[in-house]
Amino acid sequence: MKKRTSKSVNYFDIHSHLHSDFFNRKENGQIVAKEMKERGFFSTIIGVSFDDSQKAVDMAGKNKNLFCSIGIHPTEKEEFSESDFKQLLQAGGDKVVCIGECGLDYYWPMKDLESGKINQEELQREKKRQRELFKKQIDFALENDLPLMLHVRSFKNADAHEEAFKILDEKEKESGQKIRADFHFFTEGPEIVKEIVKRDFMISLPGVITFADLDDSILEIPLENLMLETDSPFVAPKPYRGKTNTPLYLEEIAKKVAEVKKMDIEEIRKKSVENALDFFRIEKW
Numbered sequence: 001m002k003k004r005t006s007k008s009v010n011y012f013d014i015h016s017h018l019h020s021d022f023f024n025r026k027e028n029g030q031i032v033a034k035e036m037k038e039r040g041f042f043s044t045i046i047g048v049s050f051d052d053s054q055k056a057v058d059m060a061g062k063n064k065n066l067f068c069s070i071g072i073h074p075t076e077k078e079e080f081s082e083s084d085f086k087q088l089l090q091a092g093g094d095k096v097v098c099i100g101e102c103g104l105d106y107y108w109p110m111k112d113l114e115s116g117k118i119n120q121e122e123l124q125r126e127k128k129r130q131r132e133l134f135k136k137q138i139d140f141a142l143e144n145d146l147p148l149m150l151h152v153r154s155f156k157n158a159d160a161h162e163e164a165f166k167i168l169d170e171k172e173k174e175s176g177q178k179i180r181a182d183f184h185f186f187t188e189g190p191e192i193v194k195e196i197v198k199r200d201f202m203i204s205l206p207g208v209i210t211f212a213d214l215d216d217s218i219l220e221i222p223l224e225n226l227m228l229e230t231d232s233p234f235v236a237p238k239p240y241r242g243k244t245n246t247p248l249y250l251e252e253i254a255k256k257v258a259e260v261k262k263m264d265i266e267e268i269r270k271k272s273v274e275n276a277l278d279f280f281r282i283e284k285w
């Protein structure tokens, strides 16, 4: 593989929602993007529905330091239209570097079951709907040779993770192709880290690691598989908790990883940037 230069990239937040309504209700994404540019911060902004993906494509097109991912989040009750997404992909050109966020979220449907909002039959139907939506996006990513931004959230005993691994394994077998994927917002234990690393997928750590004890997981993640994200505007890291999270806070997450791994922050910064550029196959900006 060709060696890329990460020289002008200071930090790369591989998962944020700067373009989204959530973000722009609180802050002006364009102003943040401008400050990021001045400080060498890059980000891949992530779509959660078709309309939201369209906004991500628009914003990435206007900012040198932003790339985007297009897809449908598992809790969005929306059909995946291959032709619509194909068009969007073409419109976005090489700014579209990923598919997702997609995957399985068994947390919210299980919560709904617990509170009596849905019954057992509806739960099974919802899980099936999510699996089908996920599979379509895996196929789409493989067809277009793009990596996947995975949102996998288990309720308990890694229920969604086990199912996601099963689906990914099956899809690799069926297609004969290697899937490239990142498990975004990773807050699971070291056992799940091993399952991900074994498959040579990536793991991105969020701000949560600055205030919850995930040290065992952090220690288990090889540098080769590590990326950093804010999931901005959600869940700001310490010492910014309660504030609107922005990609500019990514340094706090790098700091924490360096502290736990007993490494130099510069090494974590550099490697996480290189991994991001490799993962998204970004060669120029």
Ligand SMILES: [Zn+2]
Pocket: 015, 017, 046, 101, 231
């Ligand atoms: Zn997200």
